[in-house]
Amino acid sequence: MSVIISPSLLSADFLNLGQDIDMVNKSKADWFHLDVMDGVFVPNISYGLPVISQINKKATKPLDVHLMIVQPERYIEQFFKAGADILTVHLEACTHLHRTLQCIKSFGMKAGVALNPHTAIHNLDDIITDIDLVLIMSVNPGFGGQSFIETSLNKVKKLKKLIRESGSETLIEVDGGVNTETGQALVEAGADALVAGSFVFNSPDPQETIRALKELK
Numbered sequence: 001m002s003v004i005i006s007p008s009l010l011s012a013d014f015l016n017l018g019q020d021i022d023m024v025n026k027s028k029a030d031w032f033h034l035d036v037m038d039g040v041f042v043p044n045i046s047y048g049l050p051v052i053s054q055i056n057k058k059a060t061k062p063l064d065v066h067l068m069i070v071q072p073e074r075y076i077e078q079f080f081k082a083g084a085d086i087l088t089v090h091l092e093a094c095t096h097l098h099r100t101l102q103c104i105k106s107f108g109m110k111a112g113v114a115l116n117p118h119t120a121i122h123n124l125d126d127i128i129t130d131i132d133l134v135l136i137m138s139v140n141p142g143f144g145g146q147s148f149i150e151t152s153l154n155k156v157k158k159l160k161k162l163i164r165e166s167g168s169e170t171l172i173e174v175d176g177g178v179n180t181e182t183g184q185a186l187v188e189a190g191a192d193a194l195v196a197g198s199f200v201f202n203s204p205d206p207q208e209t210i211r212a213l214k215e216l217k
């Protein structure tokens, strides 16, 4: 199976968001990655439910929603109604992660768990079979355009081993500092999906950049 590409609209042109959504629709990208930040879990505020509802009217591909908010269980139903297909919460933001994942799945969404760079893979040992997708953060969450943290490659390898041994079909997605070089190393380490923001939207030909990422093997 080819690598899944999920362009992050955090680096899109918000004055021309419709055009950037059309570009992703026409491109070889698989999902739309939507970063929701609350200014508490991370030191930045992005966009929220009304913007995602509007994106959902135009996007022709699944919405991969990355919640960087405290107590995300408060908003699961609202993100479902806004159009989320995959809803990812941070392990560090959840007191009752198992209950939160069951709630996400009860709405028919795929349930994702994101790990900050300092959070070890072994925290997932007892819950991996309940997770549809693990999002490895390869930068500290909060901003686009940061440099890739190299130790993330080893985390992907450890996670791949855990998934294999558990017999689950959990996908591994990696987010932060992804370009064709880091993307190549991530695919070799076992990543199934790559998020890319600034590398796509700051490039002279975003559709071509998405195509180049999609061809990584």
Ligand SMILES: O=C(CO)[C@@H](O)[C@H](O)COP(=O)(O)O
Binding pocket: 008, 010, 011, 033, 035, 066, 139, 140, 141, 142, 143, 144, 145, 146, 175, 176, 177, 178, 195, 196, 197, 198, 199
């Ligand atoms: O979740 C986040 C940032 O917290 C990301 O999804 C960024 O939007 C990725 O941006 P690049 O590192 O690819 O520029």
Ligand SMILES: [Co+2]
Binding pocket: 008, 033, 034, 035, 066, 175, 195
């Ligand atoms: Co993200």
